[in-house]
Amino acid sequence: MDGSVKTFDIATLAPENVRAIAPYVPGKPIAETARELGLDPASILKMASNENPLGPSPRAIAAIEGALADLNYYPDGSGYDLKAKISAMLGVQPENIVLGNGSNDVLELVARAFLRREDSVVHSQHAFMVYPLVTQAIGATRIEVPARDYGTDLDAMARAIRPDTRIVFLANPNNPTGTFNPWEDLRRFVERVPPNVLVVVDEAYGEYLPDELKSPTPGWIARHPNVVVSRTLSKAYGLAGLRVGFGLADPSVAEVMNRVRQPFNVNHLAMVAALAALDDSAFIAKSREVNARGLEQLKRGFERLGLESIPAYGNFITVRVGDAGRIYQALLAQGVIVRPIAGYGMPEHLRITVGLPQHNERFLAALEGALGPRAK
Ligand SMILES: Cc1ncc(COP(=O)(O)O)c(C=O)c1O
Numbered sequence: 001m002d003g004s005v006k007t008f009d010i011a012t013l014a015p016e017n018v019r020a021i022a023p024y025v026p027g028k029p030i031a032e033t034a035r036e037l038g039l040d041p042a043s044i045l046k047m048a049s050n051e052n053p054l055g056p057s058p059r060a061i062a063a064i065e066g067a068l069a070d071l072n073y074y075p076d077g078s079g080y081d082l083k084a085k086i087s088a089m090l091g092v093q094p095e096n097i098v099l100g101n102g103s104n105d106v107l108e109l110v111a112r113a114f115l116r117r118e119d120s121v122v123h124s125q126h127a128f129m130v131y132p133l134v135t136q137a138i139g140a141t142r143i144e145v146p147a148r149d150y151g152t153d154l155d156a157m158a159r160a161i162r163p164d165t166r167i168v169f170l171a172n173p174n175n176p177t178g179t180f181n182p183w184e185d186l187r188r189f190v191e192r193v194p195p196n197v198l199v200v201v202d203e204a205y206g207e208y209l210p211d212e213l214k215s216p217t218p219g220w221i222a223r224h225p226n227v228v229v230s231r232t233l234s235k236a237y238g239l240a241g242l243r244v245g246f247g248l249a250d251p252s253v254a255e256v257m258n259r260v261r262q263p264f265n266v267n268h269l270a271m272v273a274a275l276a277a278l279d280d281s282a283f284i285a286k287s288r289e290v291n292a293r294g295l296e297q298l299k300r301g302f303e304r305l306g307l308e309s310i311p312a313y314g315n316f317i318t319v320r321v322g323d324a325g326r327i328y329q330a331l332l333a334q335g336v337i338v339r340p341i342a343g344y345g346m347p348e349h350l351r352i353t354v355g356l357p358q359h360n361e362r363f364l365a366a367l368e369g370a371l372g373p374r375a376k
Contacts, residue, residue, distance in 0.1 A: 112134075116166075122168045
């Protein structure tokens with residue numbers, strides 16, 4: 001056979017819904033930016049992926065160093081120790097827990113375990129991109145509910161649920177808008193949702209909430225077995241590169257999710273690091289403090305520049321800059337990477353991850369330069 005003749009486009013074998021997936025666009029990596037601009041990677045400031053500017057928990061680093069010699073063994077596929085730790089921390093049973101390769105994995109496991117092509121999924125406008133992505137991967141129908149003041153409109157979400165709806169995804173706080181729905185409103189929402197519809201509450205940024213807004217959702221699962229809570233160690237715990245997150249669910253739901261989970265989806269170093277990081281309360285306290293101050297610093301900076309930002313509850317803040325594509329490029333030219341969110345239907349906004357004080361200062365100066373002379 002003549003190898004040069006292409007007689008069949010093999011990629012067309014992938015189902016239409018898979019070929020229509022718009023791939024997730026992550027924050028621009030430092031190395032790529034440095035290459036393109038001919039700059040030293042050390043001079044680049046990345047505030048684009050909601051990573052922890054303090055680095056990983058030092059306890060996690062020490063734990064990983066101590067575990068390197070065990071890498072010839074497969075990880076504990078049951079995640080016994082990590083589940084025991086999470087159980088003790090959150091007052092749930094190990095049977096309530098599903099471990100994920102990042103919480104992204106947990107979101108995908110819910111969809112893979114419960115969603116069929118003929119079902120629908122409800123999520124908000126400007127919600128985290130992974131919800132439409134996992135829905136599209138199954139070929140199910142997506143119902144996008146208009147946002148209210150950039151945030152999740154719970155009444156409209158409840159009204160949007162149809163008889164074929166299987167999952168409602170929502171993040172609290174939400175990414176990329178940083179908005180927050182009071183837990184009491186969410187509890188009332190859950191009361192309204194039919195018991196045959198899963199409500200996935202994605203709490204990737206929950207650790208950044210002030211004490212008085214601490215999430216009560218793990219306590220809801222016993223009364224509402226259709227609630228799934230998703231958490232991650234990527235943000236406040238500083239372990240984004242290791243990929244570890246977890247879901248909390250009714251044991252029957254967790255059991256089904258575990259059936260579609262890869263047997264070793266969380267690697268050994270990730271589990272060892274997670275165990276140590278969950279114990280590192282000093283690191284979490286510092287992460288929260290640095291974040292709260294950084295949010296204030298950025299908010300004040302935006303006010304000074306006459307820019308409107310959305311009230312922020314996570315480790316990032318979303319600001320309206322006008323032609324966000326142009327400002328993004330002008331910041332990039334100064335070695336500062338932020339996140340354009342036109343793909344989330346917000347072409348005039350940029351999302352900025354909170355940095356250390358000197359990062360925030362450098363970003364604000366670069367932003368002022370990028371905006372140029374303007375009437376305030
Ligand atoms: C709302 C939300 N959920 C989930 C994730 C996934 O995070 P990870 O897979 O690192 O746990 C993110 C990451 O940015 C997020 O913003």
